[in-house]
Each structure stands twice: as structure tokens, then as C-alpha cells.
Amino acid sequence: MPEFRQDPVAGYWVAISRERSDRPIDFARAVHVSKSSAGCPFCPGNEGATPPELLRYLKEDGSGWRLRVIPNKYPALTTEQGGQHEVIVDSFLHASSFGELPVCAGRDLLSAAADRFRELKRDARFRYVQLFKNNGPGSGASLEHPHSQLMALRVVPIQVGIELEGALRYYDRDRACVFCDLIERAARAGRMVWEDEQVAVLAPQAPRFAFETWIMPRRHVSHFAASGAELLDAAGAALHRTLKRMEELLHQPPYNFLLHTAPLHNAASASYHWHIEILPRMSGIGGFEFGTGCYINTVSPEESAARLRVNP
Amino acid sequence: MPEFRQDPVAGYWVAISRERSDRPIDFARAVHVSKSSAGCPFCPGNEGATPPELLRYLKEDGSGWRLRVIPNKYPALTTEQGGQHEVIVDSFLHASSFGELPVCAGRDLLSAAADRFRELKRDARFRYVQLFKNNGPGSGASLEHPHSQLMALRVVPIQVGIELEGALRYYDRDRACVFCDLIERAARAGRMVWEDEQVAVLAPQAPRFAFETWIMPRRHVSHFAASGAELLDAAGAALHRTLKRMEELLHQPPYNFLLHTAPLHNAASASYHWHIEILPRMSGIGGFEFGTGCYINTVSPEESAARLRVNP
Numbered sequence: 001m002p003e004f005r006q007d008p009v010a011g012y013w014v015a016i017s018r019e020r021s022d023r024p025i026d027f028a029r030a031v032h033v034s035k036s037s038a039g040c041p042f043c044p045g046n047e048g049a050t051p052p053e054l055l056r057y058l059k060e061d062g063s064g065w066r067l068r069v070i071p072n073k074y075p076a077l078t079t080e081q082g083g084q085h086e087v088i089v090d091s092f093l094h095a096s097s098f099g100e101l102p103v104c105a106g107r108d109l110l111s112a113a114a115d116r117f118r119e120l121k122r123d124a125r126f127r128y129v130q131l132f133k134n135n136g137p138g139s140g141a142s143l144e145h146p147h148s149q150l151m152a153l154r155v156v157p158i159q160v161g162i163e164l165e166g167a168l169r170y171y172d173r174d175r176a177c178v179f180c181d182l183i184e185r186a187a188r189a190g191r192m193v194w195e196d197e198q199v200a201v202l203a204p205q206a207p208r209f210a211f212e213t214w215i216m217p218r219r220h221v222s223h224f225a226a227s228g229a230e231l232l233d234a235a236g237a238a239l240h241r242t243l244k245r246m247e248e249l250l251h252q253p254p255y256n257f258l259l260h261t262a263p264l265h266n267a268a269s270a271s272y273h274w275h276i277e278i279l280p281r282m283s284g285i286g287g288f289e290f291g292t293g294c295y296i297n298t299v300s301p302e303e304s305a306a307r308l309r310v311n312p
Numbered sequence: 313m314p315e316f317r318q319d320p321v322a323g324y325w326v327a328i329s330r331e332r333s334d335r336p337i338d339f340a341r342a343v344h345v346s347k348s349s350a351g352c353p354f355c356p357g358n359e360g361a362t363p364p365e366l367l368r369y370l371k372e373d374g375s376g377w378r379l380r381v382i383p384n385k386y387p388a389l390t391t392e393q394g395g396q397h398e399v400i401v402d403s404f405l406h407a408s409s410f411g412e413l414p415v416c417a418g419r420d421l422l423s424a425a426a427d428r429f430r431e432l433k434r435d436a437r438f439r440y441v442q443l444f445k446n447n448g449p450g451s452g453a454s455l456e457h458p459h460s461q462l463m464a465l466r467v468v469p470i471q472v473g474i475e476l477e478g479a480l481r482y483y484d485r486d487r488a489c490v491f492c493d494l495i496e497r498a499a500r501a502g503r504m505v506w507e508d509e510q511v512a513v514l515a516p517q518a519p520r521f522a523f524e525t526w527i528m529p530r531r532h533v534s535h536f537a538a539s540g541a542e543l544l545d546a547a548g549a550a551l552h553r554t555l556k557r558m559e560e561l562l563h564q565p566p567y568n569f570l571l572h573t574a575p576l577h578n579a580a581s582a583s584y585h586w587h588i589e590i591l592p593r594m595s596g597i598g599g600f601e602f603g604t605g606c607y608i609n610t611v612s613p614e615e616s617a618a619r620l621r622v623n624p
Binding site for chain 1: 315316323324325327329331332334335337338353387388389393394397401409424442443444445446450451452454456461463465467469470471472474503558568569570571572573585589591596597598599601602603604605606608
């Protein structure tokens with residue numbers, strides 16, 4: 001029986017309808033055309049194909065870089081026009097997805113992002129930095145070599161504003177961080193995928209997409225860039241582990257992830273809590289979602305968490 | 313040079329960046345697997361494959377139906393769970409897109425939708441009806457035979473709430489309907505695609521997608537179902553004409569359209585104005601859009617309107 005659930009932070013509604021997964025489908029999925037690394041602008045040896053780098057992490061043996069951050073050669077926004085668009089080349093290895101990289105790629109990615117957040121914060125024009133990844137065809141990605149993106153913005157984006165307000169309303173009413181409470185609720189409801197001392201990986205109560213998964217620090221912290229190295233390491237490892245598991249279980253689905261954090265120049269907040277949202281994109285979104293801001297999902301978060309757990 | 317524009321109603325930001333259309337792309341587009349009408353559940357002769365119909369329009373010669381409205385066999389929501397999900401089979405003709413149907417399909421579609429709005433309004437539990445269409449692979453559509461969908465909801469959806477509030481704020485400040493003003497602004501800015509006495513077809517000032525196009529009544533009217541037959545006919549013909557032109561110019565792109573109207577039981581409103589938003593889906597949306605609620609578009613609305621005009 002379909003049911004209608006509301007996200008307690010952003011307020012969107014989700015129809016959970018297993019029955020819809022039985023409907024017939026006339027169309028084929030987008031094709032993954034795997035590329036060789038020969039002409040890849042993100043592979044070692046082709047550094048000249050990209051603008052000069054903003055940050056690099058070297059391999060421990062000094063034999064070259066293992067991660068680079070570069071300006072986006074085809075920026076959606078330039079600094080003059082209100083933004084700064086950067087690409088994180090997650091690894092020197094050319095793979096067809098992030099989960100195929102070694103686990104250190106997850107740690108390096110969040111560490112490099114935090115480095116860039118701290119640097120971009122020094123430019124007082126920027127109010128928010130959006131970290132995100134598009135992986136695979138249908139995800140919005142255009143290149144195969146694993147990479148993530150940073151967009152520094154002079155505005156606090158509308159979706160972040162909605163979350164900040166929702167979290168503040170919850171805090172004013174319940175004197176608690178809604179995200180801290182969501183971790184407790186997920187554990188009670190059988191929606192925890194995996195956890196350690198530092199982070200919780202869970203299926204949210206109103207997932208927009210089948211197998212949507214969130215990663216949160218277990219201890220309250222509002223700003224991503226204020227996280228210590230131990231937390232960043234644990235979150236990076238959890239991110240890699242979760243995506244690798246998702247890629248195996250769902251057969252290389254297209255997906256996005258995005259980081260939500262308190263804005264750069266806001267004071268530390270008791271109501272907001274940084275987190276990563278992973279959105280598998282196996283089903284399309286269409287006129288209903290754009291018209292309403294509601295979503296339709298054929299997999300309940302309880303089922304999704306059970307199937308994502310590596311050792312159920 | 314990229315620029316950042318804000319939608320004056322809903323408040324989302326759009327980066328217009330022509331440069332990004334030059335970026336290299338590793339992935340192939342989704343494949344359109346055209347189907348014969350043999351096993352199509354929406355074709356005449358297969359009526360038994362769908363639930364009993366809620367509405368039918370007959371051909372003028374009485375030789376069968378030309379449009380049917382049926383309950384969705386795989387509903388995202390059932391009446392018990394807060395909704396009612398219906399399918400409008402736009403035509404008895406099996407075509408691979410809406411634009412291939414004759415123009416009367418546009419008139420029939422909006423007329424049938426208005427009939428269903430009036431009927432669904434009699435159920436006091438429903439507060440909003442969302443009319444939408446997903447056309448082609450990558451649009452969220454699952455079947456090829458041209459069809460539209462209606463979802464009656466017990467809540468006013470979050471996206472409609474955002475528009476109602478934005479329009480009311482504008483009205484309180486300027487004592488004018490923002491949508492009426494947008495028609496004037498589009499005419500002055502060279503963003504009008506086509507217009508007649510009844511309707512305006514225009515590129516909005518902050519389009520989320522390349523070639524996004526809106527259709528609006530020229531005279532202010534808040535509720536879709538309060539429109540007279542003459543307006544519905546003109547809007548239906550404009551909808552068909554615009555989609556046909558878009559399909560030709562852009563080579564059968566996937567697209568959605570959605571209708572936004574004042575909620576069922578609201579009084580007639582001076583600030584809100586029903587309209588149809590057509591969203592071509594040639595580029596994906598990804599982590600940036602989900603994270604921020606902002607969009608990136610590589611075609612300016614001025615260029616899009618110029619190219620969509622049939623006789624420039």
C-alpha cells in the first residue's frame with residue numbers, strides 16, 4: 001500500500017509505492033560508454049589540458065600527484081559573475097566509478113574539500129560552497145574519470161536556506177538538533193546502514209530516491225570545515241564504503257552526492273548539522289516532481305537499509 | 313560570460329553559461345526504443361488492460377473514443393493514502409511523441425483535464441490536482457503512447473506553496489500580478505515565442521533548462537478550471553504547437569510539462585495566475601541542482617525564444 005511521508009527538515013513529501021516498480025517500461029536506460037584513459041584530461045600526463053591547479057596531494061613515495069583540485073575549464077559561474085567552479089580529480093587512477101578506487105580516495109576527497117572550504121572562506125564575497133559529485137550517465141556527469149566539484153557562491157542557495165529554517169524551527173520547538181534526533185530515530189526504525197564512533201550511515205525517513213542514503217557525524221557539528229581530521233577520515237571512508245556497496249548491489253547505478261553544511265560565515269549552530277546526501281538516480285524525475293516538489297519512490301528506506309548493510 | 317539570474321516567483325537561481333555547452337561528454341544519451349502498438353495498453357482494442365475509465369471523449373463520427381481518462385494501474389498514491397493518480401490517454405493514435413498527434417489532441421487534453429479538476433474538486437479531501445506530462449526516455453516516462461497524468465493530493469505541494477507565497481509578496485509590494493507583469497517583460501525583452509488574444513508563449517527570465525517555455529493566459533485568471541472554453545482551446549492549441557515546434561527544432565528531446573494553478577478550494581486570487589511550464593530535459597540535473605535548488609543552463613532565454621519562433 002503506498003504511503004506518504006514528509007522529510008522533517010526540508011518539508012518535501014515522498015510517496016513510497018512498491019507497486020509502481022511493477023509497471024511496464026518501454027524505454028532503455030542510458031548507455032555507459034566506457035572510455036580509455038588515452039585522451040582523458042584528468043589522467044596523469046594530461047595536466048596541460050586543464051587550468052593550473054589550486055591544490056595537489058602527492059603520493060607518499062613522491063612519484064606524482066594522487067589528487068588535484070583545478071578550476072573548471074567550462075565554469076557554470078565565474079568569479080566576476082558570482083561564483084567559482086572547481087573540479088576535484090579524486091584520484092590519479094582512471095576508473096569508471098568512484099567505488100572502484102581504493103578507500104583512501106574517500107578520505108582524500110573530504111580532506112581536500114575541507115582544505116578548499118577554508119581557502120574559499122577567506123574570500124569574503126563567498127557565502128556558501130557546494131561540494132557535489134555526479135557519477136555515471138544520467139547523473140549529470142559528462143566525464144568518466146572520477147571527479148567531484150565545488151561551487152563557491154555569493155548567495156546561500158535556496159535549498160540550504162530551506163534546511164536551515166526547517167532545522168531552526170525544530171530546534172525552537174524541541175530544543176534539539178533534528179539531525180542528531182534523526183540518527184536516533186534511524187537506529188530505532190531499522191534504517192541504520194552502518195555506523196562507527198564518528199559517523200552514522202542511514203536511510204532517511206522520507207527518501208526521494210530508491211536507496212537514498214545519508215552520512216552524518218555522530219557528534220553534533222554544524223560546519224563541515226570545522227571537522228577534525230579523525231571525523232573527516234571516518235566520513236571519507238564511510239562515503240567510499242557506501243558508494244562501493246551501492247555500486248555492487250545496484251550494478252553501477254548513476255548517482256549524485258552532495259554535502260550540506262552551515263554557510264561559511266555563520267556562527268557555529270546548535271540546530272544545523274553537516275551531512276552528505278547520496279542520491280542514486282535509477283529512476284527519472286519528471287513533471288510530477290518538478291510541479292510539486294514531492295517525490296515518488298518504489299523502495300522503502302527500511303528495505304533499502306537492510307539491503308545496503310554489508311553483513312545483515 | 314556566465315550570468316546568474318533569479319526567478320521572480322519561486323526564487324530559484326539559474327546560472328546561464330553558454331561556455332559550458334562546449335565541454336566534452338563521455339556518455340551517450342538514453343535510447344528511444346520505439347514500440348509497435350501491438351501490446352500497448354493505451355491503444356484501442358486493449359481497453360481491458362486498464363482499469364475502467366473515468367472519462368471518455370468520443371470521435372465525432374461515433375466510431376470509438378478519441379481520449380480516455382483512467383485510474384493509474386500502478387498508482388504512486390491511492391485514495392486511502394492521500395491521493396488519486398489518473399492517466400489521460402491523450403489520443404487513440406499511438407505515436408512516439410505528443411507533437412506527432414493532430415492539434416485537437418492539445419485542445420482535448422486541457423479540456424479533459426479541466427473536466428477532471430471540476431470532478432475531483434467535489435471530493436473535499438483533495439486540496440490540489442497536479443497535471444503533468446513526461447514525454448520520452450529520460451523524462452520520467454515509462455510508456456511511449458502519448459499520455460498525461462493527474463495526481464490529486466490532500467496537501468498543497470511545497471513547490472506550489474513557494475510560488476503562491478512569492479506571487480503574494482510581489483502583489484503586496486507592487487499591487488500587480490507577477491505573471492501578468494512577466495508577459496509584459498517577456499515582450500519587451502524579446503522572450504516572447506508566440507502569442508494570440510488568449511495566450512502568451514514565452515521563455516521565462518530564469519529558465520532552469522535549455523528551451524524552457526511557459527504558456528499563460530493573457531488575461532488574469534488564478535484557477536485553471538475556471539477558464540472558459542475559448543481560453544482552454546487556445547491554450548491547448550498553443551501547447552500542441554509549442555511542443556511540436558520543440559520536437560522538430562531539438563530532434564525529439566525528452567521533456568516534461570506541468571500545470572500550476574491556485575489550489576482547488578482557494579478563492580479567486582489577484583496575485584496568482586495559472587500557467588504551464590514546459591521543461592525540455594536534454595541536459596541532466598545532478599548534485600549541484602539537488603544540493604542548492606539552483607540550475608545551470610547553457611542557452612539564454614533570449615536565444616531560445618528566437619529559435620523557437622516559427623516565423624522569426
